[in-house]
Amino acid sequence: MTQEKWGLLRNKLLKAVGKNNYTTWIEPLEFQELQDGVAVFSVPTNFMGNYVSQNFADLILYEMNTAGESVERLAFRVAANLPARPSTDAAPEPAPEQSLSQQAQVGNDALGSLQAAPLDSRFTFDSFVVGKPNELAHAAARRVSEGGPVTFNPLVLYGGVGLGKTHLMHAIAWELKTKCPDLNVLYLSAEQFMYRFVQALRERRMMDFKHLFRSVDVLMVDDVQFIAGKDSTQEEFFHTFNALVDQNKQIIISADRAPGEIKDLEDRVKSRLQCGLVVDLHPTDYELRLGILQTKVQQYSSTYPDLTIADGVLEFLAQRISTNVRVLEGALTRLFAFASLVGREIDMDLTQDCLADVLRASERKITVEEIQRKVSDYYNIRLSDIIGPKRLRSYARPRQVAMYLCKQLTSRSLPEIGRRFGGRDHTTVMHGVKRIEELKTTDGQIAEDVEMLRRSLEA
Numbered sequence: 001m002t003q004e005k006w007g008l009l010r011n012k013l014l015k016a017v018g019k020n021n022y023t024t025w026i027e028p029l030e031f032q033e034l035q036d037g038v039a040v041f042s043v044p045t046n047f048m049g050n051y052v053s054q055n056f057a058d059l060i061l062y063e064m065n066t067a068g069e070s071v072e073r074l075a076f077r078v079a080a081n082l083p084a085r086p087s088t089d090a091a092p093e094p095a096p097e098q099s100l101s102q103q104a105q106v107g108n109d110a111l112g113s114l115q116a117a118p119l120d121s122r123f124t125f126d127s128f129v130v131g132k133p134n135e136l137a138h139a140a141a142r143r144v145s146e147g148g149p150v151t152f153n154p155l156v157l158y159g160g161v162g163l164g165k166t167h168l169m170h171a172i173a174w175e176l177k178t179k180c181p182d183l184n185v186l187y188l189s190a191e192q193f194m195y196r197f198v199q200a201l202r203e204r205r206m207m208d209f210k211h212l213f214r215s216v217d218v219l220m221v222d223d224v225q226f227i228a229g230k231d232s233t234q235e236e237f238f239h240t241f242n243a244l245v246d247q248n249k250q251i252i253i254s255a256d257r258a259p260g261e262i263k264d265l266e267d268r269v270k271s272r273l274q275c276g277l278v279v280d281l282h283p284t285d286y287e288l289r290l291g292i293l294q295t296k297v298q299q300y301s302s303t304y305p306d307l308t309i310a311d312g313v314l315e316f317l318a319q320r321i322s323t324n325v326r327v328l329e330g331a332l333t334r335l336f337a338f339a340s341l342v343g344r345e346i347d348m349d350l351t352q353d354c355l356a357d358v359l360r361a362s363e364r365k366i367t368v369e370e371i372q373r374k375v376s377d378y379y380n381i382r383l384s385d386i387i388g389p390k391r392l393r394s395y396a397r398p399r400q401v402a403m404y405l406c407k408q409l410t411s412r413s414l415p416e417i418g419r420r421f422g423g424r425d426h427t428t429v430m431h432g433v434k435r436i437e438e439l440k441t442t443d444g445q446i447a448e449d450v451e452m453l454r455r456s457l458e459a
């Protein structure tokens with residue numbers, strides 16, 4: 001493929017993804033070569049390569065193949081000399097929304113490289129589908145996005161992979177920008193916080209760094225678990241956090257688990273995070289997944305106006321793909337791209353053909369042995385103690401948790417489960433399952449243990 005052809009394709013991509021996404025994600029890509037079905041691009045950062053790969057790869061592949069190229073996959077190489085942001089002399093102009101990151105560079109020209117991460121224009125409250133599993137997180141995010149007096153500080157959103165934490169954080173930032181354009185909102189990932197801290201140390205510009213982070217009105221740090229175990233970064237984060245809270249500035253944090261559960265996160269950081277409102281995004285249920293699919297289909301209808309989707313397909317996908325929303329979205333994107341390539345309606349046959357690998361992966365069965373192993377690791381006891389005869393409470397409770405999870409997550413009958421727990425009777429299993437069901441409503445720790453284990457088994 002020639003550079004010229006890539007230039008033409010970029011125009012198509014501009015139409016498909018919109019100006020903001022184009023300027024932020026597509027324009028900085030430099031096409032290098034197409035060899036053996038792999039199209040190679042240079043990107044300024046790994047982050048950008050990963051982002052494009054997760055969010056736009058299907059679309060780029062589709063456009064390339066439609067243009068007559070034979071491309072199976074994309075590869076991204078980091079080129080050190082590329083600008084992290086698109087150059088200004090290439091059309092189109094950055095959309096005004098992108099200036100949110102510039103607002104974050106509060107009066108510190110010398111720290112031009114310390115920008116906020118770009119926000120995804122698709123991640124708004126309008127496009128966020130609310131259901132039982134995420135209604136509390138959504139309500140809290142809405143409240144913070146009103147920009148009124150700070151009522152809970154920090155707001156911590158936590159939950160498993162791909163459940164919408166980043167989406168909600170971006171939505172808050174967009175909303176604040178509209179409602180309170182004078183606020184300095186700084187959104188970045190914990191990884192970026194660390195790199196900026198290291199950069200400031202290296203360049204002996206800690207004062208600049210401190211000034212930058214202490215003069216924002218709203219600090220949003222995504223995936224805070226990343227700084228766990230990184231002592232100096234945690235320390236700086238701790239001081240930044242305190243300085244902002246003292247000034248009554250809003251802090252919003254996301255993490256992949258409850259702050260108390262983040263291994264190697266200092267206790268003082270954990271306790272600061274627990275001071276505000278900590279809300280959980282629960283794994284999606286069928287209704288929420290279906291709602292998300294329906295919303296996405298509506299969004300796609302402008303890009304693919306001629307495509308139709310047969311009855312039952314969305315219900316089938318919502319039923320079958322329960323891992324995370326990112327996988328669900330990816331499946332739908334792929335379906336649309338594929339259907340448009342072959343010019344067919346999206347029906348069950350096409351869905352099964354096109355998504356065979358995703359559907360196979362989602363069929364992964366959780367085994368009794370896997371549960372026993374996870375539970376023994378979690379409670380730090382030996383596998384043989386879970387299965388064996390000892391009746392000590394420190395073994396009996398984890399054993400009951402394991403039995404409960406076997407009942408919930410596998411299709412094994414009670415007698416079968418009993419057999420795999422050292423030949424116990426099915427009534428023992430039934431008692432264990434009932435006991436955990438009761439404790440889940442009265443003992444917060446057990447409820448959390450079960451939830452954590454379930455998540456890690458389903459991940």
Ligand SMILES: Nc1ncnc2c1ncn2[C@@H]1O[C@H](COP(=O)(O)OP(=O)(O)OP(=O)(O)O)[C@@H](O)[C@H]1O
Pocket residue numbers: 123127128129130134159160161162163164165166167168223256292325326329
């Ligand atoms: N309730 C929802 N409504 C609409 N889209 C959603 C919802 N939840 C998640 N998504 C979509 O799923 C994708 C993954 O969401 P997001 O990146 O926010 O997940 P995350 O929780 O931050 O995951 P990670 O832990 O991997 O960072 C995004 O494209 C997001 O728009």
